[in-house]
Amino acid sequence: MGQKLKLVKNTAGRMVPTMVNGVQSIPFKGIGKYIPKGSKAAPPIRACQDFPTSGDKVVSSLKEALEKCKINNGMTISNHHHFRNGDLVMNQVFNTLSKMGKKNLRWFPSASFPCHEPMIQHMENGVIHHIEGSLNGSLGEYASKGKMNGLAVLRSHGGRWQAVQDGEVHIDIAIIAAPTADSFGNCTGDRGPSACGLLGFGLVDSLYADYVIVVTDNLVKFPCIPWQIQGNNVDHVVVLDKIGDPDKIVSGTTRLTKSPDRLYIAELTAEFVKAAGIMQDGFSFQAGAGGTALAFAIYLRELMKEAGVKARFIRAGSTKYLVEMLEEGLTDYILDGQTFDLEGVRSMRENSGHINTSPFTSYNWHGKGNFASILDTVVLGATEVDLNFNANVVTHSDGQMLHGIGGWQNCLFSKCTILPIPSFRNRIPIIVDEVTTLVGPGELIDVIVTERGIAINPKREDLIKATKRSGLPIRKIEEIKKEVDEMVGGPLEKPEFTNEVVGVVKWVDGTVIDSIFKVKQ
């Protein structure tokens, strides 16, 4: 049904609600302009006398654990998404809650996946009031149609940490699915039949939730070494037969793009990084696990080898290609936020240079700095970019909300943010007059690489100068747009939107940068 809300225009010129799911919200004020006040959230003080002296916190079932955590209607239940589409825990949790007759719960995952489609039924039945967290696939479609009782609140990985840390989202019960755990609740993601690499997305939940339940299918004798989640923050441990489907948690092999256009874009991106003088000894970069970003890393690796250049660190989403670079000595470290394939998991387990991180170290805007701004360059995707270099990752040009933000917004703070994107997809131009949804302000986006040329943000005179004589196809963004529009027969007609809000996009500081409106049927 969407919500008809009082809207105000924020600094980016976007209309946003001042109340989001009953909470006063602050319109975006510009990058680095919102000054937070007050103190971090403070979980309740607990005492050892209320926990078994043996250290054994195992209880018999999810139901028993939830009861001991004083589950009640209206509470917020959280989880991390390191199991991706192979998660076998959260549907069981909400099925259990449904059987217990609980209602109006808020589900607060770090992301949802197609495997979570059963949550739609729980929303229909009132077990779940609404979901806050990245909505992918059919859950995104459901929310796009305004069927959810509350607004979708899309946050970056860093924004999720910030929201919990700052007390904007209070987690009553956190569920930590853990590939290996001990009975005290210490746990790790790097081993066990459901190994997922690391558990960094669940760290903030374990620190700030009132109650924390660890769910594992691989209980080891205390102590579980290494641990990324500390048992001292855990209330109960539940052992299930199987908590994840390994094939869907991590890919056995990573999928490289085979599209000649995308391979060309990836190669151009690597050439640009070299030409701009970024690829120097001791530099750092981040590239995601998308097909083009992966191909970029492979091209860059070759250029690094040719030039005899070694990176100090790679920020990842790790894949076998980055692992190979670590093992070949092309980087001192991988600072990893999530592992995308089995080689990433193996390397994290075995290589002391492959470090697990969390959104706190990497992305949280309300810390004393974070790693994102230290990176020399980052290579990201986008669904749309406009002539002011503003970009969108959450909606398509048809207005459907189909993707989460991930670490995308947080990464924009790198010293050189590059978006390698095809100039059109399915005959839909990617460079538009104005993005459907503003997710990243253009002032943070430095370079767009398409198969029709490279557009540099005019703000970055240094990059323009550095690459002037590179022989690379540097062009104006307007030129590329015109060429594509002419080819596909003019710019795409925009969908018509209602004035009903179905979701909001938070900026990294918790302010609201844009709204997602319901599309007219």
Add this chain to the structure above:
Amino acid sequence: MGQKLKLVKNTAGRMVPTMVNGVQSIPFKGIGKYIPKGSKAAPPIRACQDFPTSGDKVVSSLKEALEKCKINNGMTISNHHHFRNGDLVMNQVFNTLSKMGKKNLRWFPSASFPCHEPMIQHMENGVIHHIEGSLNGSLGEYASKGKMNGLAVLRSHGGRWQAVQDGEVHIDIAIIAAPTADSFGNCTGDRGPSACGLLGFGLVDSLYADYVIVVTDNLVKFPCIPWQIQGNNVDHVVVLDKIGDPDKIVSGTTRLTKSPDRLYIAELTAEFVKAAGIMQDGFSFQAGAGGTALAFAIYLRELMKEAGVKARFIRAGSTKYLVEMLEEGLTDYILDGQTFDLEGVRSMRENSGHINTSPFTSYNWHGKGNFASILDTVVLGATEVDLNFNANVVTHSDGQMLHGIGGWQNCLFSKCTILPIPSFRNRIPIIVDEVTTLVGPGELIDVIVTERGIAINPKREDLIKATKRSGLPIRKIEEIKKEVDEMVGGPLEKPEFTNEVVGVVKWVDGTVIDSIFKVKQ
């Protein structure tokens, strides 16, 4: 001159003040009886826009860092004690504060050492109002005489975490001396010219202080791997020529006792652990770095080898002897709270089974359990034990406050707490009618091992039964006391105390278990 305070009798029958340094304090209520209320302390929310995007937080001097941290009169300055008697940082910090004209500061170290004697001058001059933290050597003597403006507040390692976490002690500025750090403030203790092993005692300071300053003499390129303190909690980094005296931070070699009596006590202790059935495959133990505890570990090692028994983990204070056990495969892990010698430091750096911990994991009573109660046995020292097995570690029988608590109180929660102690020292009997200062209640102390026999707490019928036919010299504590008293010519005459309080001893839950009174001159 000591303080005449309103005193009440606590559950242990000890007279304690209800106000400690201007803060309402709760008298000890019994083990596990005090129920904490409310929420943990919450540090202020900070934002990345106030920190350099380069990640480089290095400032030119301690003075500049302190100014940027808005240093003011009356503030609390904290530090960790991993540099022990080799610390070259804190005297510089307080000399700087003295030159800046600051007054009435509270120094909140995790422990002080003889090298900190210059702090007496700062107390005389009003730069430091008082010290809260373990007082050793001349600072202990100074406080014992009632010369400090505030009361000494003696806390265990776990109690210090609890006090900060619960907001009882608010740290304005934390100083983290770091053997290796990067310019962002990530730091580690396991390498560098001033390597001290780990930085666990400083972790709570970094999490809860308003401002955090890292001081290093070994700045490495970002990222400093591994890190135990996270740069995301650090405001400024200061680089000094030399922050520690390596010879005094860790011993080159560990000193084993050569006293035949103490060697015998250590051997008896190991035999007891075996006879009681504790030394089983997968068991765990903790032994400190004192001469007797070290010797115990060596005897136990031989018994383990003979029996083909392997430990699951050793909690430490690590030394070369424990490192050898790890390397020989006699234990899966060392869970280490502080490294006492160079071999401990090397092992922590090189061996993935040698894990750094913090008082949070090991000792904090106001967490969801801690590691201490999981241990099968712990071997500790004491200055006095009474007939009810109550024990003292902070004062001598002459009433002088000369030692800190360390992790001693926290360790008492192990499944079998053993105190191997000589029955007299310098002709002063160690078993007394009533301890001068109550630091550990007898109900948590299971066994006393002396050169005249082993006394088992009557509460522990299981241990009495298990060792009945062991051939070990099991005796009643009263018998041993009588024998010693007769030998040295009757029990020691007690010193006469004034009614002026010079310090208090906190229990692990923050309540006051005893007072230290000024001795009549």
